[in-house]
Amino acid sequence: MATDHGCPVPGARAALLLLADGRFPAGGHAHSGGAEAAVAEGRLRDAGTLAEFCRGRLHTTGLVAAALAAAATSGADPLGLDDAADARTPSAAQRAVSRRLGRQLLRAARAVWPAPALDDLAAARPRGVHQPVVLGLTAASAGLLPLDAAYAAAYDCVSTPASAAVRLLGLDPFQAAAVLAALAAEVDSVAEEAEGAGRRALREGPAALPAGSAPLLDLGAEAHAGWAVRLFAS
Amino acid sequence: MHRDGPEVFPERYTASVEVGERALRVGLGGPVGSGKTATVAALCRALRATVSIGVVTNDIYTREDADFLLREAVLPAERIVAVETGACPHTAIRDDISANLEAVEELEEAVGPLDLVLVESGGDNLTATFSRGLVDAQVFVIDVAGGDDIPRKGGPGVTTADLLVVNKIDLAPYVGADLERMAVDAAAQRGALPVLFTAVKQPGGIDPVAAWVGDRLAAWRAVRT
Numbered sequence: 001m002a003t004d005h006g007c008p009v010p011g012a013r014a015a016l017l018l019l020a021d022g023r024f025p026a027g028g029h030a031h032s033g034g035a036e037a038a039v040a041e042g043r044l045r046d047a048g049t050l051a052e053f054c055r056g057r058l059h060t061t062g063l064v065a066a067a068l069a070a071a072a073t074s075g076a077d078p079l080g081l082d083d084a085a086d087a088r089t090p091s092a093a094q095r096a097v098s099r100r101l102g103r104q105l106l107r108a109a110r111a112v113w114p115a116p117a118l119d120d121l122a123a124a125r126p127r128g129v130h131q132p133v134v135l136g137l138t139a140a141s142a143g144l145l146p147l148d149a150a151y152a153a154a155y156d157c158v159s160t161p162a163s164a165a166v167r168l169l170g171l172d173p174f175q176a177a178a179v180l181a182a183l184a185a186e187v188d189s190v191a192e193e194a195e196g197a198g199r200r201a202l203r204e205g206p207a208a209l210p211a212g213s214a215p216l217l218d219l220g221a222e223a224h225a226g227w228a229v230r231l232f233a234s
Numbered sequence: 235m236h237r238d239g240p241e242v243f244p245e246r247y248t249a250s251v252e253v254g255e256r257a258l259r260v261g262l263g264g265p266v267g268s269g270k271t272a273t274v275a276a277l278c279r280a281l282r283a284t285v286s287i288g289v290v291t292n293d294i295y296t297r298e299d300a301d302f303l304l305r306e307a308v309l310p311a312e313r314i315v316a317v318e319t320g321a322c323p324h325t326a327i328r329d330d331i332s333a334n335l336e337a338v339e340e341l342e343e344a345v346g347p348l349d350l351v352l353v354e355s356g357g358d359n360l361t362a363t364f365s366r367g368l369v370d371a372q373v374f375v376i377d378v379a380g381g382d383d384i385p386r387k388g389g390p391g392v393t394t395a396d397l398l399v400v401n402k403i404d405l406a407p408y409v410g411a412d413l414e415r416m417a418v419d420a421a422a423q424r425g426a427l428p429v430l431f432t433a434v435k436q437p438g439g440i441d442p443v444a445a446w447v448g449d450r451l452a453a454w455r456a457v458r459t
Contacts (some may be wrong), residue, residue, distance in 0.1 A: 027332035030320030104332035167321045233318040233333070 009143040015113075016144055019135075020152045022159055027104035031097065032164030032232035033057065033157065037220030039168045047175040050165050054158040054183055060212040062157035063190050063197075064088050065132040067209045069153040070146035070198030072136020076206070078121055078129060084206035085130035091218040093225035095130075097234040103128035105135060115141035136198075150194040154187045164232060257288065257348040258454040259338060260447060261327065261364035263391055264375035265384075266357030269401040269434055271299045273375055274354050276440035277447060278308035285451065286349045288341040289314045290334060292323050292356045299354060313345050323356030331368040338368075350451060360389030371450050373443070377402040378411035385419035393423045397430065397446050404433040 018024060035053065038044035044053050068081055089095045106129070110118045117137055121129055132153050139149035162176045193210075200208040221234060262270050271291075278287055287309060291299040293316060300316035303309065317333045319326040326334055338351050353369055355362060364372045374395035376384050379402055385392055392398060398420055406413050413431060420429045428446065433439045 023329065025330035025332060027330060029322060029325050029330050030318055030333055032320070100336075104336065107332060107335070164320070230318070231321045233320060 012143045012145075012148070015142040016139075016148045016152065018112075019139065019142060019144070020155050022163055024108065026108040027101055028156070028160060030233045031101065031160060032168065032234065033160035034217045034220050034224075034234070035161035035164040036168060036230060036232045036234075037224040038161075038216075039165070040224075041220065043216070044161075044165060045169070047171065047179055050162060050171065050176065051179045051182065054161055054179060055186065056214055057161065057217065058154060058158050058183065058186060058190055060214040061217060062154050063194055063210050063212050065135075065157060066150040066153040066191055066194030067197035067201065068130065068132035069136035069139065069149040070195045071201040071206070071209065072133045072198075073139045073144065073146040073149040074136075074198055074202050075140075076198070076202045078117075078133050078137055079124060080206050081133045081136075081201075081209075082125065082129045084201075084209055085133060088209070088211050088213065089130070090213060091221045093234070094218065094221045096225075097221070098130045098132075099128035101131040102134040105131055105138060109134065109138035109141060113138060113141040117141065146198050147191060147195045150191040150198065151187070154190045154194065158183055158187065168231065257286075257338075257342060257346070257351045258371070258451055259351045259353060259369040260450065261353045261355065261369035261372040262375060263327065263355040263358065263362050263364060263372060263395070264399075265359065265380055268357075268375045268377040268380055269399075270354050270357065270375050271302055273373070273399065273401070273434050273440070273443060274299075274352050275303055275306050275308045276434045277352065277444055278303070280440050280444040281350070281447065282309065286347065287313065288338075288345060288348045288351045290337045290341065290351060290353045291316045292319050292326050292334065292354060293317075299356075310345075313341070315341055319356055324358045324362040327353070327355050327362065327364045327368060329365075331365050334368050349455075350447070360384070360387065360391055363390045363394060370454065371396040373397045373399055373446075375399045375401055378406045378413065378416070379409045382411040382413075382416050383419075385416050385423060388423045392420070395427070396450075397428050397443070398424060399434075399443055400429065400431045402433050403431050404436055 035044055038053055044050060068085055072078055072081055106122055118141055121137060135153055136149045158180060162180050165171050166173050166176050197210050262273060264270050274289060289303060293299050300314050303314050304311055315337050317326060317337050334353060342348055372395050374391040400416055403413060430442045432442055
């Protein structure tokens, strides 16, 4: 486990790179983070609109996910956090996707960073727990700190639509990477805010977690789930 | 408040499952249009009377292959599931097998116990192979119309698949494919690994492939007993 004075255990920094790597085999590659629906609606067209899309996602659902993850890493009850994630995810399609991705991450995490807490979570919620909650517990199992988990969640929230946009739009991959680089300072601030929220949630309960939402993402997710033909699962 | 069912989801990843405790998983890969779905359909028809089968399809665009199998009524609908691959079919069968593992396990939970699960890849290139974490054996399907130089070109699918099927040999005269050359090239690439030349849509065309799968099933069951 991580030590309490902010200094991760040996190997923790590399573990964070592994966890945040888009190639970590936890099912994320088949999801666009809402980008496919936004492309179809004409809201996501190029590097500029990708940056706006990612920024909107980061400060709404991204902050919520990062706070849930940080709270889970710091030891808040994962089942309570799972309920809190339900309450903060108005779209039924998104709730289903989040649980499915949580289940897939849990499978990978149990193989990569085995820990009793992960086994207990799988036994308690066999149909899956929301992905950010699993991410937080995975981070703890990897010896990471709550802030690390918040970073992984916040970065995932912008990197998923960015890599999907490269495939969907034929977007220049250098431009997509530049969009992510330009968002780095905002990822920092969201991760830090999320860590604080996670600490409050540990003290005061899950009601202290942020509840930002993005109605267009919710509507897009609902519509996308009903498409007959699509490239991405969400 | 949760909609979680009472059943326990299989939490383990494939490698930790005892051999013989689950269905044999056979992957079918190969280039676009070589006859993967036709092979799956013919295998289901040939084996379904004696073997309990499920099918997982991987499409670039959601459910095309699954819908074809449903229209052909090769299996009851609940035994066929489609995995969405996010524009990268090879990733879903090799680099990140999460969604496919889930689909296989959910199939076994819903309609099991199964003897055999066929995992069909989306049409892909010659480098696409299945992870050993997902399938126990893999079949690579190419066809004579795709060019008789494919065995010579090699690639992981051609060289390492447990079975190489060269399909549509009935078309060889029309596309100028040299079957003997293909056989020599395939043998050079594959050594002792088997190669079957057939046309799976012709009467009896699936029989050698079905026999090969039958042998794998017998070996799989032998471990269990």
